[in-house]
Amino acid sequence: MSAKNRVKVAVTGAAGQIGYALLFRIASGQMFGPETEVELQLIELEQALGALKGVAMELDDCAFPMLKKITCTSDYAVGFKDVNWAILVGSVPRKDGMERADLLKINGGIFTTQGQAIAANAAKDVRVFVVGNPCNTNALICMNAAKGVPSDRFYAMTMLDENRAKTQLAQKAGVDVTAVSNMTIWGNHSATQYPDFYSAKINGKPASEVITDTEWLKGTFIETVQKRGAAIIKARGLSSAASAANAVVDGIFNLTHDTKNGDNFSMCLASNGEYGVDKGLIFSFPCTTVGGKLKIVEGVKLNDFSTEKFNVTLNELRSERDAVKELGLI
Ligand SMILES: NC(=O)C1=CN([C@@H]2O[C@H](COP(=O)(O)OP(=O)(O)OC[C@H]3O[C@@H](n4cnc5c(N)ncnc54)[C@H](O)[C@@H]3O)[C@@H](O)[C@H]2O)C=CC1
Numbered sequence: 319m320s321a322k323n324r325v326k327v328a329v330t331g332a333a334g335q336i337g338y339a340l341l342f343r344i345a346s347g348q349m350f351g352p353e354t355e356v357e358l359q360l361i362e363l364e365q366a367l368g369a370l371k372g373v374a375m376e377l378d379d380c381a382f383p384m385l386k387k388i389t390c391t392s393d394y395a396v397g398f399k400d401v402n403w404a405i406l407v408g409s410v411p412r413k414d415g416m417e418r419a420d421l422l423k424i425n426g427g428i429f430t431t432q433g434q435a436i437a438a439n440a441a442k443d444v445r446v447f448v449v450g451n452p453c454n455t456n457a458l459i460c461m462n463a464a465k466g467v468p469s470d471r472f473y474a475m476t477m478l479d480e481n482r483a484k485t486q487l488a489q490k491a492g493v494d495v496t497a498v499s500n501m502t503i504w505g506n507h508s509a510t511q512y513p514d515f516y517s518a519k520i521n522g523k524p525a526s527e528v529i530t531d532t533e534w535l536k537g538t539f540i541e542t543v544q545k546r547g548a549a550i551i552k553a554r555g556l557s558s559a560a561s562a563a564n565a566v567v568d569g570i571f572n573l574t575h576d577t578k579n580g581d582n583f584s585m586c587l588a589s590n591g592e593y594g595v596d597k598g599l600i601f602s603f604p605c606t607t608v609g610g611k612l613k614i615v616e617g618v619k620l621n622d623f624s625t626e627k628f629n630v631t632l633n634e635l636r637s638e639r640d641a642v643k644e645l646g647l648i
């Protein structure tokens with residue numbers, strides 16, 4: 319079989335935990351399909367290049383048939399050169415005692431420089447998928463810095479939240495996880511996100527009809543999904559890595575393959591005013607890919623409960639945007 323396509327993929331933070339769980343899955347063909355050749359352009363801080371070399375050696379040792387080239391660099395101009403995809407994983411997450419403004423400032427610097435380097439070096443069709451937290455606002459900064467790259471090419475990840483929510487609903491209903499569809503995460507990838515059980519379906523029926531324990535849906539379910547990242551950190555002593563990497567694979571698969579069977583998936587992207595979200599805000603919406611194009615699903619009904627939850631996460635994203643505006647980052 320001869321391969322038809324080749325993609326160049328940049329991954330920042332490639333020697334980190336998520337990088338270690340992600341690169342092998344990209345190289346194996348799980349993300350872009352078994353007929354697409356892959357070139358990996360791995361970007362790390364200078365001090366992590368030694369560890370990155372080890373990861374590259376392991377990639378070599380897998381003899382993946384579709385992996386055609388590996389570049390390891392700390393130079394953005396080299397790392398983002400001609401890439402079709404930029405997966406931005408490396409960032410500085412909040413540490414104990416760190417003020418939010420400090421966090422936004424540090425990441426603002428990283429994502430401004432990366433946005434500029436993407437605009438200057440990447441392929442014309444580049445798409446940017448931000449994982450590093452705070453991912454919505456990092457994507458906003460990157461999008462604003464990447465002059466000339468259309469704003470509809472920037473995404474932030476709520477796929478992990480969606481997968482977490484699906485499993486919680488399936489376990490509660492006593493069904494297979496594949497029975498759960500249309501699981502929308504609205505808003506920010508943070509503890510304010512709204513996993514919308516009202517629009518989710520179980521075996522094609524509204525989840526809120528299959529699971530009649532409304533108190534659980536409105537309380538434990540939402541909280542479990544919102545706080546799952548913190549629960550993993552508490553249990554593992556480290557943040558989610560394999561499940562996050564898996565969500566990157568699912569998320570980019572969803573962006574590159576048409577959505578089937580009336581389902582939708584959650585993706586953070588720049589609003590065009592849908593559902594009253596401020597234009598340009600990177601907000602998680604229910605989406606589909608149709609004919610290779612990403613679309614926000616319109617017309618999802620939000621009742622009073624959903625509207626209240628929706629507004630909380632929207633207001634959080636507005637305040638993050640205002641903070642980075644004040645810092646002169648956008
Ligand atoms: N959106 C989501 O659902 C999730 C997001 N995350 C976030 O993903 C990020 C990465 O997580 P881990 O891999 O566990 O962290 P990690 O600390 O293991 O790895 C991060 C790597 O990024 C590198 N790095 C830092 N700044 C960089 C820069 N400017 N350029 C290139 N590389 C840089 C570091 O050297 C490090 O190797 C964190 O911000 C984490 O909060 C984690 C889980 C889920």
Ligand SMILES: O=C([O-])CC(=O)C(=O)O
Pocket residue numbers: 411451478546547548550557558
């Ligand atoms: O909570 C964290 O720091 C990591 C993360 O984003 C998640 O697991 O959802």
